[in-house]
Amino acid sequence: MKKVVIDAMGGDNGVGPIVDGMLQALENEKFHAIIVGDSKEITPLLDRGMAKYRPSIEVVHAPSFIAMEESASNAIKRTDSSIYMAMELLREGSADALVSAGHSGATMSLATLRIGRIKGVLRPAICTLMPTVLGHPSLILDAGANTDCKPEYLEQFALMGYQYAHDVLKMPNPRVGLLANGEEDNKGNDLTKEAFTLLKKYDFFKGNVEGGDIFNGESDVIVCDGFVGNITLKTSEAVARTIGAILKKEVLAMGASVKLGAYLIKPALKRLKLQTDYAEYGGAPLLGVQKMVIISHGKSNARAIECAIYQALNSLDAELTEHIKKAFEKEGKDIATSEETGQS
Amino acid sequence: MKKVVIDAMGGDNGVGPIVDGMLQALENEKFHAIIVGDSKEITPLLDRGMAKYRPSIEVVHAPSFIAMEESASNAIKRTDSSIYMAMELLREGSADALVSAGHSGATMSLATLRIGRIKGVLRPAICTLMPTVLGHPSLILDAGANTDCKPEYLEQFALMGYQYAHDVLKMPNPRVGLLANGEEDNKGNDLTKEAFTLLKKYDFFKGNVEGGDIFNGESDVIVCDGFVGNITLKTSEAVARTIGAILKKEVLAMGASVKLGAYLIKPALKRLKLQTDYAEYGGAPLLGVQKMVIISHGKSNARAIECAIYQALNSLDAELTEHIKKAFEKEGKDIATSEETGQS
Numbered sequence: 189m190k191k192v193v194i195d196a197m198g199g200d201n202g203v204g205p206i207v208d209g210m211l212q213a214l215e216n217e218k219f220h221a222i223i224v225g226d227s228k229e230i231t232p233l234l235d236r237g238m239a240k241y242r243p244s245i246e247v248v249h250a251p252s253f254i255a256m257e258e259s260a261s262n263a264i265k266r267t268d269s270s271i272y273m274a275m276e277l278l279r280e281g282s283a284d285a286l287v288s289a290g291h292s293g294a295t296m297s298l299a300t301l302r303i304g305r306i307k308g309v310l311r312p313a314i315c316t317l318m319p320t321v322l323g324h325p326s327l328i329l330d331a332g333a334n335t336d337c338k339p340e341y342l343e344q345f346a347l348m349g350y351q352y353a354h355d356v357l358k359m360p361n362p363r364v365g366l367l368a369n370g371e372e373d374n375k376g377n378d379l380t381k382e383a384f385t386l387l388k389k390y391d392f393f394k395g396n397v398e399g400g401d402i403f404n405g406e407s408d409v410i411v412c413d414g415f416v417g418n419i420t421l422k423t424s425e426a427v428a429r430t431i432g433a434i435l436k437k438e439v440l441a442m443g444a445s446v447k448l449g450a451y452l453i454k455p456a457l458k459r460l461k462l463q464t465d466y467a468e469y470g471g472a473p474l475l476g477v478q479k480m481v482i483i484s485h486g487k488s489n490a491r492a493i494e495c496a497i498y499q500a501l502n503s504l505d506a507e508l509t510e511h512i513k514k515a516f517e518k519e520g521k522d523i524a525t526s527e528e529t530g531q532s
Numbered sequence: 533m534k535k536v537v538i539d540a541m542g543g544d545n546g547v548g549p550i551v552d553g554m555l556q557a558l559e560n561e562k563f564h565a566i567i568v569g570d571s572k573e574i575t576p577l578l579d580r581g582m583a584k585y586r587p588s589i590e591v592v593h594a595p596s597f598i599a600m601e602e603s604a605s606n607a608i609k610r611t612d613s614s615i616y617m618a619m620e621l622l623r624e625g626s627a628d629a630l631v632s633a634g635h636s637g638a639t640m641s642l643a644t645l646r647i648g649r650i651k652g653v654l655r656p657a658i659c660t661l662m663p664t665v666l667g668h669p670s671l672i673l674d675a676g677a678n679t680d681c682k683p684e685y686l687e688q689f690a691l692m693g694y695q696y697a698h699d700v701l702k703m704p705n706p707r708v709g710l711l712a713n714g715e716e717d718n719k720g721n722d723l724t725k726e727a728f729t730l731l732k733k734y735d736f737f738k739g740n741v742e743g744g745d746i747f748n749g750e751s752d753v754i755v756c757d758g759f760v761g762n763i764t765l766k767t768s769e770a771v772a773r774t775i776g777a778i779l780k781k782e783v784l785a786m787g788a789s790v791k792l793g794a795y796l797i798k799p800a801l802k803r804l805k806l807q808t809d810y811a812e813y814g815g816a817p818l819l820g821v822q823k824m825v826i827i828s829h830g831k832s833n834a835r836a837i838e839c840a841i842y843q844a845l846n847s848l849d850a851e852l853t854e855h856i857k858k859a860f861e862k863e864g865k866d867i868a869t870s871e872e873t874g875q876s
Contacts, residue, residue: 335720378679423768426746431808438800442799446796449797454793457779460778
């Protein structure tokens with residue numbers, strides 16, 4: 189049975205939603221759950237689940253955790269923290285995948301340092317799923333792991349994103365776009381122009397795409413550096429939030445018929461929310477490390493943790509990491525070599 | 533009387549909305565309008581306006597125009613194009629400001645080459661106005677003129693954006709933020725980290741801001757390179773469009789009460805649209821050139837052109853260009869010198 193280790197600590201809403209998400213996942217999928225954190229907090233919450241799942245859950249006590257405001261660079265020294273201990277269980281093979289809604293920088297840094305990169309991978313990347321008008325998600329990577337990138341990193345992000353879309357999202361022919369300031373081949377900044385020439389040789393590459401293409405479903409995978417990716421994600425969330433806030437303000441300022449309208453339209457808003465809710469998409473896989481690590485949003489609710497666990501299980505079933513390793517035996521080595529010797 | 537030259541050609545919707553926007557502006561503001569383009573197309577449309585405004589309008593015939601799909605690099609050779617001729621009227625002083633909804637690359641390149649940069653300005657920047665929850669706009673620059681920037685460019689964008697917010701938007705103490713992947717001082721990529729150290733000396737600098745801060749009104753001016761700015765703008769537009777599209781689809785798929793709700797809530801949606809409508813904000817001033825140039829969206833409707841003309845007139849009244857010149861006599865020279873000698 190697949191084993192998923194779950195970091196119970198460091199999320200914005202405490203241990204509750206993490207445990208609940210795990211319990212919900214156990215109701216739908218068979219797996220062995222190892223939950224790491226303050227056992228005094230975790231154990232009483234396990235009673236919320238049905239007793240028959242209890243044997244599938246192992247609680248590992250961790251005396252401390254890394255708080256959001258701490259620096260990620262301390263993570264490697266904090267061997268008694270929940271994320272460090274969870275990562276060790278993954279490293280030594282006691283678990284097959286890891287899910288954490290704690291300090292994402294710490295998770296990333298420990299995954300890279302303790303689990304290690306796949307051979308040939310220059311930089312692991314955070315891969316975030318975005319809603320599209322077509323109903324299925326698109327992927328954007330890197331969503332924040334690497335603020336300054338070389339063209340070869342972007343080429344590798346394309347390979348890894350392609351593999352995730354193919355294996356886990358079951359897209360038969362994912363199309364990969366390069367995020368730029370225009371669709372024409374000659375658009376881009378120095379970085380993306382070089383990446384464009386590297387990506388041209390892949391059949392899956394559909395050229396430059398614009399900000400709008402993230403949501404129209406015409407690209408399945410969108411590649412960018414982590415600085416641009418992070419700003420794009422946060423801007424998207426903010427626009428959605430702002431539209432909601434302005435609309436609410438306007439409804440409240442208006443008469444009874446508009447207020448009735450707002451009440452009646454709620455089922456459609458609920459469906460909209462569901463389709464664009466980060467929780468339904470799970471977390472963000474960290475692609476390029478030797479084992480499956482899912483970074484969940486700090487504000488994750490139980491549903492987000494539940495979906496992140498499904499995502500981990502699906503990735504394991506699809507043998508995603510093995511496929512990325514294989515892809516990099518073929519393609520990645522050349523890229524890495526050309527980058528390291530400066531022949532790009 | 534202030535003279536505004538308007539490029540009638542090259543907009544996505546033809547000459548109609550340009551002429552209508554000009555006529556609407558003449559009903560509310562006293563100015564002399566010079567409209568450049570195909571006189572056979574323009575002249576018949578002038579009858580839509582009241583006859584008393586006719587003496588305030590001068591039609592200048594241009595035999596050709598630069599189409600959206602043409603390369604901006606041809607603009608300098610196309611001396612018989614509407615934008616070239618309009619720019620010449622601005623250059624020789626027959627007009628005080630220019631508005632164009634045509635090929636933005638051509639407008640930008642001609643403004644830089646024929647009008648010229650303000651002394652000390654390294655790169656002119658496109659400044660776009662964004663809606664905020666507080667009701668007043670925020671500024672983002674550069675929105676696309678410069679894909680690859682040096683830290684000194686961002687410093688200068690901050691100075692120019694500050695001046696626009698102060699002079700034209702009448703903000704007494706505009707606060708300038710640097711767009712980054714986190715609010716902490718140590719966040720950013722190589723470019724923004726260097727820009728951060730340059731910006732620290734200004735009282736108006738409030739540090740790093742995130743994508744979300746564009747819309748919450750906590751920063752009045754947001755500075756970034758033109759690659760990031762362009763992607764941010766297009767992503768924002770796309771999110772708004774996508775939310776609308778999904779909601780519409782859901783409403784159509786649902787029962788009568790939801791459809792009634794959608795009908796009743798319309799007045800609030802209209803107010804939302806008004807508050808977030810690019811047209812109400814006018815166009816995007818090209819800051820850093822010797823004269824006032826407003827770049828309007830290709831898809832501009834009459835209202836957008838009307839507002840762009842007000843924006844041009846307000847900028848002239850506020851003596852924006854003169855103030856930027858003065859600011860760069862003081863600050864810009866040092867920046868330019870340090871950049872040119874590589875002492876940044």
